[in-house]
Amino acid sequence: DQQVKQNSPSLSVQEGRISILNCDYTNSMFDYFLWYKKYPAEGPTFLISISSIKDKNEDGRFTVFLNKSAKHLSLHIVPSQPGDSAVYFCAATHTNAGKSTFGDGTTLTVKP
Amino acid sequence: DVKVTQSSRYLVKRTGEKVFLECVQDMDHENMFWYRQDPGLGLRLIYFSYDVKMKEKGDIPEGYSVSREKKERFSLILESTSTNQTSMYLCASSLWQNGEKLFFGSGTQLSVL
Numbered sequence: 001d002q003q004v005k006q007n008s009p010s011l012s013v014q015e016g017r018i019s020i021l022n023c024d025y026t027n028s029m030f031d032y033f034l035w036y037k038k039y040p041a042e043g044p045t046f047l048i049s050i051s052s053i054k055d056k057n058e059d060g061r062f063t064v065f066l067n068k069s070a071k072h073l074s075l076h077i078v079p080s081q082p083g084d085s086a087v088y089f090c091a092a093t094h095t096n097a098g099k100s101t102f103g104d105g106t107t108l109t110v111k112p
Numbered sequence: 113d114v115k116v117t118q119s120s121r122y123l124v125k126r127t128g129e130k131v132f133l134e135c136v137q138d139m140d141h142e143n144m145f146w147y148r149q150d151p152g153l154g155l156r157l158i159y160f161s162y163d164v165k166m167k168e169k170g171d172i173p174e175g176y177s178v179s180r181e182k183k184e185r186f187s188l189i190l191e192s193t194s195t196n197q198t199s200m201y202l203c204a205s206s207l208w209q210n211g212e213k214l215f216f217g218s219g220t221q222l223s224v225l
Contacts, residue, residue, distance in 0.1 A: 034213055034214075041121075041219070042218055043116070043202055043218050043219050044202070044216050046213040046214065089154060091155075098143065098162055099157055099170065100214065104153060105154050105155075
């Protein structure tokens, strides 16, 4: 049973446009969500997070939206830049879990 | 600056060989993790540890063991490698806080022939 799903394996957008990456989860116990970015031959790096008590968190060009009733979150990147081309992983965790559950990742390509 | 160091970037082993993957963090983090990343399967948790000499099984512990003798060091052991253990292995650490972000090493690409 995959508890965190990223249904789009890949996404291609034009530079300057908005990138929207989606993530769905099934475990209602999850109360904290994170996005990581991964370049080839490097480890993932933390990008942005959101607690379940919020529905939006913004950091510069990156905004994460959380819809608890739909068990859905999304990452918006505006404007997209070629350097944003990477694999993006959604992750979820819950109080006292001590660990995160990751989605399969979405490969974002931003074309100049 | 925060750092998680994995001992090898690339390893090539033959089936049946024993492999040690070492990970060291310099952030005094309580939690340490081993994940493997495979195309289309995302990051899957093998083992994690929330204290010295403590370990917990993750989602795919079969064929692996771990050791945490010191707070800063977490080792992944493959007693007898098989071809299905060819993968990218990622070590990570975090503070002992719910939802705290993970800091990852650069990964070890293991190929088992």
